[in-house]
Amino acid sequence: MSRRDPLSYRPAPGSIPTSPGVYRFRDPNRRVVYVGKAKNLRARLSSYFQDVAHLHPRTATMVTTAASVEWTVVNTEVEALQLEYSWIKEFDPRFNVKYRDDKSYPWLAVTLGEEFPRVMVGRGAKRRGTKYFGPYSHAWAIRETVDILLRVFPMRSCSNGVFKRSAQIGRPCLLGYIDKCSAPCVGNVDADEHREIVEDFCEFMAGRTRPFIRRIEQQMYAASDALDFERAARLRDDLGAMNRALEKQAVVLGDGADADVVALAEDPLEVAVQVFHVRGGRIRGQRGWVADRMDDGETAELVEDFLLQLYGGTHADDRDSIPREILVPALPPEPATIEELLSDLRGSRVQVRVPQRGDKRTLIETVAQNASQSLALHKTKRASDLTTRNRALEEIADALDLDDVPLRIECFDISNLQGTEVVASMVVFEDGLPRKGEYRKFVIKGVDGQNDVASMHEVITRRFKRLLDEQVRSESVETESGPMLVDPETGRPRKFAYVPGLVVVDGGPPQVAAAQQALEELGIDDVPVCGLAKRLEEVWVPREEDPVILARSSEGLYLLQRVRDEAHRFAITHHRNRRSKSMVESVLDDVPGLGEVRRKTLLKHFGSLKKLRGADVDDIAAVPGIGPRTAAAIKTAVSPVSGDEAGQDAPVIVNTATGEVLEP
Numbered sequence: 001m002s003r004r005d006p007l008s009y010r011p012a013p014g015s016i017p018t019s020p021g022v023y024r025f026r027d028p029n030r031r032v033v034y035v036g037k038a039k040n041l042r043a044r045l046s047s048y049f050q051d052v053a054h055l056h057p058r059t060a061t062m063v064t065t066a067a068s069v070e071w072t073v074v075n076t077e078v079e080a081l082q083l084e085y086s087w088i089k090e091f092d093p094r095f096n097v098k099y100r101d102d103k104s105y106p107w108l109a110v111t112l113g114e115e116f117p118r119v120m121v122g123r124g125a126k127r128r129g130t131k132y133f134g135p136y137s138h139a140w141a142i143r144e145t146v147d148i149l150l151r152v153f154p155m156r157s158c159s160n161g162v163f164k165r166s167a168q169i170g171r172p173c174l175l176g177y178i179d180k181c182s183a184p185c186v187g188n189v190d191a192d193e194h195r196e197i198v199e200d201f202c203e204f205m206a207g208r209t210r211p212f213i214r215r216i217e218q219q220m221y222a223a224s225d226a227l228d229f230e231r232a233a234r235l236r237d238d239l240g241a242m243n244r245a246l247e248k249q250a251v252v253l254g255d256g257a258d259a260d261v262v263a264l265a266e267d268p269l270e271v272a273v274q275v276f277h278v279r280g281g282r283i284r285g286q287r288g289w290v291a292d293r294m295d296d297g298e299t300a301e302l303v304e305d306f307l308l309q310l311y312g313g314t315h316a317d318d319r320d321s322i323p324r325e326i327l328v329p330a331l332p333p334e335p336a337t338i339e340e341l342l343s344d345l346r347g348s349r350v351q352v353r354v355p356q357r358g359d360k361r362t363l364i365e366t367v368a369q370n371a372s373q374s375l376a377l378h379k380t381k382r383a384s385d386l387t388t389r390n391r392a393l394e395e396i397a398d399a400l401d402l403d404d405v406p407l408r409i410e411c412f413d414i415s416n417l418q419g420t421e422v423v424a425s426m427v428v429f430e431d432g433l434p435r436k437g438e439y440r441k442f443v444i445k446g447v448d449g450q451n452d453v454a455s456m457h458e459v460i461t462r463r464f465k466r467l468l469d470e471q472v473r474s475e476s477v478e479t480e481s482g483p484m485l486v487d488p489e490t491g492r493p494r495k496f497a498y499v500p501g502l503v504v505v506d507g508g509p510p511q512v513a514a515a516q517q518a519l520e521e522l523g524i525d526d527v528p529v530c531g532l533a534k535r536l537e538e539v540w541v542p543r544e545e546d547p548v549i550l551a552r553s554s555e556g557l558y559l560l561q562r563v564r565d566e567a568h569r570f571a572i573t574h575h576r577n578r579r580s581k582s583m584v585e586s587v588l589d590d591v592p593g594l595g596e597v598r599r600k601t602l603l604k605h606f607g608s609l610k611k612l613r614g615a616d617v618d619d620i621a622a623v624p625g626i627g628p629r630t631a632a633a634i635k636t637a638v639s640p641v642s643g644d645e646a647g648q649d650a651p652v653i654v655n656t657a658t659g660e661v662l663e664p
Helices: 041-049 057-065 077-091 139-149 160-169 191-205 210-225 229-247 299-311 316-321 335-346 358-381 385-399 452-475 509-521 555-587 596-606 609-614 617-621 628-638 642-646
Strands: 021-026 032-038 068-073 107-110 119-122 131-133 259-266 270-279 282-292 325-327 351-353 408-417 420-430 440-443 502-506 529-533 538-540 653-655 660-662
Touching: 021 041, 021 077, 032 041, 032 057, 032 077, 041 057, 041 068, 077 299, 077 335, 107 139, 107 191, 119 139, 139 191, 160 617, 191 210, 210 229, 259 299, 259 358, 270 299, 270 358, 282 358, 299 335, 316 335, 325 358, 335 351, 385 555, 408 452, 408 555, 420 452, 420 555, 440 452, 452 502, 452 509, 502 509, 502 555, 509 529, 529 555, 596 609, 609 628, 617 628
Parallel strands: 259 325, 325 351, 408 502, 502 529
Antiparallel strands: 021 032, 021 068, 107 119, 107 131, 259 270, 270 282, 408 420, 408 653, 420 440, 529 538, 653 660
């Protein structure tokens, strides 16, 4: 991999301002590789252009990978923090510390944006209009807690489909009969009454439990004094349910404080972070991250980076996720600036501090132990990952006689259904890891029948024609720092404009030749191509009669297999989705009065032919624009005939490159 002397692009000393600001390092393709902020831009940037031997190894790699540096001056350090977060999120620089969740955590979510909010357990990114509690370690633990609390706060917990069906038939589901739902679907409570129940539930889950317990106790004693022993017994059971829910959450802070407790475990290469979310003095959730260290920054700088990434994207409707107090092992370099930013995001005062004694000090030590165990477990799992990934890339470069290590690998695969619905996939691996945000799907349009060679030629042509087009367009886009590969309308980087270090195709010599021909027709002669034939795992290169043989134990071969298999999986998933949609549309063609718009509405609502077949007439009639008569005709059209039920007439999916027969 070619290296550059940082002095070749060092700005003139007097040209760098001494104001606060944010800076970006870019590689020769104008891709942002690092984003940082500084109270004094001149002092900070000058530190990068000292003798490379004196820099942290990762910092040295960054400055020798980069080819230019630019900066933006801001008025305050808070503005610098905000801009740094925005640029890191937009450009995803490879040399910035990126804290990755060490697993997918479940959340307890309440859909406040709906007329009748629903409580549910889910994972993944947060959505606006939904209030979240957690994250928690186990989904089953949340479900147990919710099941207990629903008798006290009988709010809706059913899916939209169940809710609509109950409203149509005029009968609540089982939860409505056992008093674990107030049954708004059949009008037992109106929207305002149901929302009051939801708000009480959210208050309880947020840690404000004492008012509810006192209120239930008062109501229980009042019912007993009035000789209404049946109501008193029910309130007694409700009180027991709340206490059982609270028993599942350990009390760690006697003062009932709301705080996030952060601790780090570090070594020269990696850092692990653990957070305990404490609300009302009780642990409501726990979460962990790991990250590669990119420089020799102190713990204080790592804490600042983490707080910015954890809270920087907080929306206005989720500001309660930022607590009043954040306990950390070391204060950030500019704690007042961080506190000001977090206070603006929360809408009220936020304090960041290091506990010195008492329960809070004990708690942060416990969190630190968890972080140390997390780092040890992570290093055990990845003990060889960093070295093997580097070795794999070096082995590929040596075997294919490449000039540089292929940091970006793109792999293409073709899939079809007996010559119809031909699709292709493109997956991207960077530094030996999948970059799923840059995966692409293609529908092959210019090829008839089962012709994988022509399909490969088309998809390679389309991908690299797009690269050339975007590079041409980007040359006319000027910024203060020069031309950039960005969209001229939005200013965002064009991901298709990055040149891969290696193109891998799923197949042997014919597919490799087709890919090479497509590149040559476009005038591209600096992108290496290879193919991986599945039968013998042979690596083929253009214009060579014999394959390149990598040892079965080779890390390079293992990486190529992973890339190829990921492209194959992605292509098959795309193909099955298109096949499912086409099957739904085909069986609906003969339904009278059902046009294209309503067919698409049905497809969007049910998602697949299997789900549409499983729906009853009332479910189908509930889709906007579908009446009872049309719903009955649709049900008749999609009902399986005897041959379909036995699977006799089901089509077979065959990947023609491999001969693999897939389940329909």
